[in-house]
Amino acid sequence: MISFPHLIVPLVSLILFIVFLFKWYGNPSSTARKRLPPSPPKLPIIGNLHQLGQLPHRSLQALSKCYGPLMLLHLGRLPVLVVSSADGAHEIMKNQDVVFSNRPKLRVIDKIIYGSKDMAFAPYGEYWRQVRSICVLQLLSNKRVQSFRRVREEEMSLMIEKIRHSSSSSINLSNILVSLTNDIICRVALGRKYIAAQESTKIVSKLKEFQELLVTFNPGDYIPWLDWINRVNDFNANVEKMARWFDDFFEGVVEEHRNRKKRETNLKDSSNEADLVDILLEIQRENMAGSPIENDTIKAVIFDIFVAGTDTSSTALVWTMAELLKHPKSMEKLQNEVRQVAGSKLDVTEDDLDKMLYLKAVMKESLRLHPPLPLLLPRESTQDSKILGYDIAVKTRVIINSCAIARDPLLWESPEDFCPERFLDTGMDFRGLNFEYIPFGAGRRGCPGITFAIAVAELALAKLMLNFNFGLPHGATEKDLDMTESPGDTVSKKIPLLVNVRKNNKY
Numbered sequence: 001m002i003s004f005p006h007l008i009v010p011l012v013s014l015i016l017f018i019v020f021l022f023k024w025y026g027n028p029s030s031t032a033r034k035r036l037p038p039s040p041p042k043l044p045i046i047g048n049l050h051q052l053g054q055l056p057h058r059s060l061q062a063l064s065k066c067y068g069p070l071m072l073l074h075l076g077r078l079p080v081l082v083v084s085s086a087d088g089a090h091e092i093m094k095n096q097d098v099v100f101s102n103r104p105k106l107r108v109i110d111k112i113i114y115g116s117k118d119m120a121f122a123p124y125g126e127y128w129r130q131v132r133s134i135c136v137l138q139l140l141s142n143k144r145v146q147s148f149r150r151v152r153e154e155e156m157s158l159m160i161e162k163i164r165h166s167s168s169s170s171i172n173l174s175n176i177l178v179s180l181t182n183d184i185i186c187r188v189a190l191g192r193k194y195i196a197a198q199e200s201t202k203i204v205s206k207l208k209e210f211q212e213l214l215v216t217f218n219p220g221d222y223i224p225w226l227d228w229i230n231r232v233n234d235f236n237a238n239v240e241k242m243a244r245w246f247d248d249f250f251e252g253v254v255e256e257h258r259n260r261k262k263r264e265t266n267l268k269d270s271s272n273e274a275d276l277v278d279i280l281l282e283i284q285r286e287n288m289a290g291s292p293i294e295n296d297t298i299k300a301v302i303f304d305i306f307v308a309g310t311d312t313s314s315t316a317l318v319w320t321m322a323e324l325l326k327h328p329k330s331m332e333k334l335q336n337e338v339r340q341v342a343g344s345k346l347d348v349t350e351d352d353l354d355k356m357l358y359l360k361a362v363m364k365e366s367l368r369l370h371p372p373l374p375l376l377l378p379r380e381s382t383q384d385s386k387i388l389g390y391d392i393a394v395k396t397r398v399i400i401n402s403c404a405i406a407r408d409p410l411l412w413e414s415p416e417d418f419c420p421e422r423f424l425d426t427g428m429d430f431r432g433l434n435f436e437y438i439p440f441g442a443g444r445r446g447c448p449g450i451t452f453a454i455a456v457a458e459l460a461l462a463k464l465m466l467n468f469n470f471g472l473p474h475g476a477t478e479k480d481l482d483m484t485e486s487p488g489d490t491v492s493k494k495i496p497l498l499v500n501v502r503k504n505n506k507y
């Protein structure tokens with residue numbers, strides 16, 4: 001006969017099991033009751049991390065073909081919603097934009113950009129609103145962008161001269177375009193170019209290191225108990241070192257501005273050429289932002305503009321030139337348009353760009369096929385919500401695959417082909433109203449630098465087309481042109497673009 005003491009253990013286990021079941025089914029937030037988006041099978045501990053690959057936008061696009069336009073991945077312990085359809089993007093960035101306007105806290109960014117005091121990574125809330133409104137109204141407004149027209153035109157002329165006087169007929173166009181965007185941003189944001197060889201190389205190489213740190217795989221970000229790895233493999237120490245370097249650099253820039261004879265920074269007059277640090281210091285001095293601006297905010301905002309503005313713009317230009325070299329008929333059509341608009345003036349200025357409809361279509365098509373930030377910037381939900389019938393829990397990270405959307409065969413005819421003509425007779429634009437085409441994102445967190453970026457890209461393209469005839473290096477055919485993408489948040493062309501260049505003798 002079984003005695004009572006022997007029954008205690010099974011009895012207690014049974015009671016615990018019933019309590020567990022009761023809690024499980026009784027809890028409205030239990031996943032059993034929820035309708036979750038489909039998920040690819042995951043491995044223990046790492047979840048779906050192994051499926052991201054070197055080029056996550058491509059791997060996620062392939063996965064979405066099997067699991068649908070809304071997928072729930074698990075990167076370690078992190079739930080991540082991946083959106084690959086225009087409908088999904090519309091729901092998140094328009095209908096429920098408020099719920100999805102937060103950014104996740106990223107530790108490297110937090111350490112380097114003053115506790116995420118910048119605009120791109122500040123959590124959604126009052127502070128971000130204040131900083132964004134300074135940027136949108138004071139730093140990146142149409143009028144302000146217009147006020148830097150002279151800087152753009154001077155730097156473009158220098159670029160043309162550099163190519164014209166290059167000793168070889170074959171040039172590295174990638175390097176030239178990186179210098180162009182870098183020099184423009186330096187002058188606009190920091191007030192001067194960093195031209196001393198060691199200065200400029202240092203900045204470019206530090207920015208590159210920063211980009212590399214951002215995409216370095218950090219197990220502790222996804223699997224908290226593996227956090228110790230960063231302490232022993234020097235990762236944390238490297239991040240600290242980089243944070244100090246950037247702080248010294250930006251502190252120096254701000255000091256330089258404070259020390260030099262006070263400029264007349266009349267904010268109401270955007271025609272003067274105050275640089276962005278001048279403007280931020282003026283807002284700080286006059287306490288124009290409603291609440292005081294700290295020095296760290298100034299440095300963080302300048303950091304943002306510097307990082308967000310250089311790499312993306314040069315990447316977009318390099319891809320555009322690569323596509324044109326691959327499609328000589330499009331290049332010829334573009335050259336004809338630009339040269340016809342230039343006419344007897346033998347030059348093009350920003351005033352001519354509105355007449356160049358094909359040039360605008362080329363830029364749009366290039367940004368469709370090669371959005372420099374294909375996964376935009378990550379978002380995070382701030383409450384439980386429903387997207388296209390699926391339940392999405394609070395604190396889910398959200399990745400919008402703009403590249404997959406822009407190549408969706410349900411939305412685009414021959415989506416893999418480079419065909420600028422598709423943009424000629426449509427009003428479709430990249431300003432965040434057409435969700436099938438969002439290279440600059442959309443909604444509250446959409447890119448505030450569109451006007452700035454397009455002003456540089458269109459003029460640079462027009463000047464190049466006017467002044468030179470480009471071809472592939474000797475013996476290479478269009479098929480040989482390598483279009484491999486490089487890993488990173490900004491997806492640039494992996495192999496630098498080498499081109500053969502002949503002067504257009506008329507100019």
Ligand code: HEM
Pocket residue numbers: 119120121132140304305308309310312313316371372373376377378439440441442443444445446447448449450452453
């Ligand atoms: C071709 C060039 C550019 C591309 C493709 C681009 C693309 C983007 C994208 C996709 C986002 C994220 C949007 C989202 O999460 O919905 C973004 C955000 C941002 N961009 Fe750009 N961008 C470019 C140039 C610029 C320039 C020139 C600047 C400044 C001078 C700039 C400043 C920013 C900032 C500050 C944010 C963060 C906005 C926020 O979170 O509130 N970008 N950009």
